[in-house]
Amino acid sequence: MADNRFDGQEVPAHVAIIMDGNGRWAKKRGLPRKFGHREGAKTFRKITRHAKKIGIKYLSLYAFSTENWKRPKDEVDAIMDLFDKYLDEVRDFIEENIRVCFIGDRTRLSESLQRKMKSVEEDSKDFSAMTLILAINYGGQDEITRAVKAIAQKVSDGELSADDITPKVLEENLDTKEFPLVDLLIRPSGEQRISNFLIWQSAYAEYVFSDILWPDYKPSDLEDAVYEYLERNRRFGGV
Numbered sequence: 001m002a003d004n005r006f007d008g009q010e011v012p013a014h015v016a017i018i019m020d021g022n023g024r025w026a027k028k029r030g031l032p033r034k035f036g037h038r039e040g041a042k043t044f045r046k047i048t049r050h051a052k053k054i055g056i057k058y059l060s061l062y063a064f065s066t067e068n069w070k071r072p073k074d075e076v077d078a079i080m081d082l083f084d085k086y087l088d089e090v091r092d093f094i095e096e097n098i099r100v101c102f103i104g105d106r107t108r109l110s111e112s113l114q115r116k117m118k119s120v121e122e123d124s125k126d127f128s129a130m131t132l133i134l135a136i137n138y139g140g141q142d143e144i145t146r147a148v149k150a151i152a153q154k155v156s157d158g159e160l161s162a163d164d165i166t167p168k169v170l171e172e173n174l175d176t177k178e179f180p181l182v183d184l185l186i187r188p189s190g191e192q193r194i195s196n197f198l199i200w201q202s203a204y205a206e207y208v209f210s211d212i213l214w215p216d217y218k219p220s221d222l223e224d225a226v227y228e229y230l231e232r233n234r235r236f237g238g239v
């Protein structure tokens, strides 16, 4: 049961967060960037649990982008090691009735990571308190390109005609096909950009930016963002 702190108001169904600022958090403390990622991973656990507590049904978290491979190899390796470790810990969420799913192109990830991802997804598929969507090697442009390729294949196989292609068909070919569109997109860390996260799905999302670095992000910051969302007036192009 969700906490009632939002006074009966409807919290956003789908919240997406760009977990940014780990490197700067470490730098401020004179530590190597990977310490920031380690700390950020702790925040990830806290915020996931809190999102469930306040009644959010879908939580998408941006963990690694298709562009993040540009980073130095030792940083990428440290992040991949953290995923490996956290995928074991993510099993705790299963006991908390949380369904865990992944979006992004997994083919570039290690076999061991891919195996763990698949087994967490399978073992949690019937859980319903919240769906946690982790974006690993995810890029919105890459996702849309893969969707277009899949649609083109159907057209060339004669399963679909070009005239049948609608936004709905495109949506059904995205990694997020099972999830609703994004209501609230949060970006901490001071940057005011989307960095290729859920670009199709956030077309009508509300955006909340803050200067807090991800390792410092607290459950009350998530609540503040939800309060801000509740004060917005969404029109979806209407009046």
Ligand code: IPE
Residues within 6 Å of the ligand: 019, 020, 021, 022, 023, 024, 025, 063, 064, 065, 068, 079, 189
């Ligand atoms: C986000 O933190 C984590 C990943 C992109 C993997 P950053 O590593 O981008 O931290 P900053 O933006 O450099 O502070």
Ligand code: IPE
Residues within 6 Å of the ligand: 018, 019, 020, 021, 062, 063, 064, 065, 068, 191, 193, 195
């Ligand atoms: C976005 O952060 C990606 C993730 C948080 C996983 P970046 O740090 O990669 O984004 P830019 O480079 O500041 O746009």
Ligand code: MG
Residues within 6 Å of the ligand: 020, 021, 022
């Ligand atoms: Mg960053």
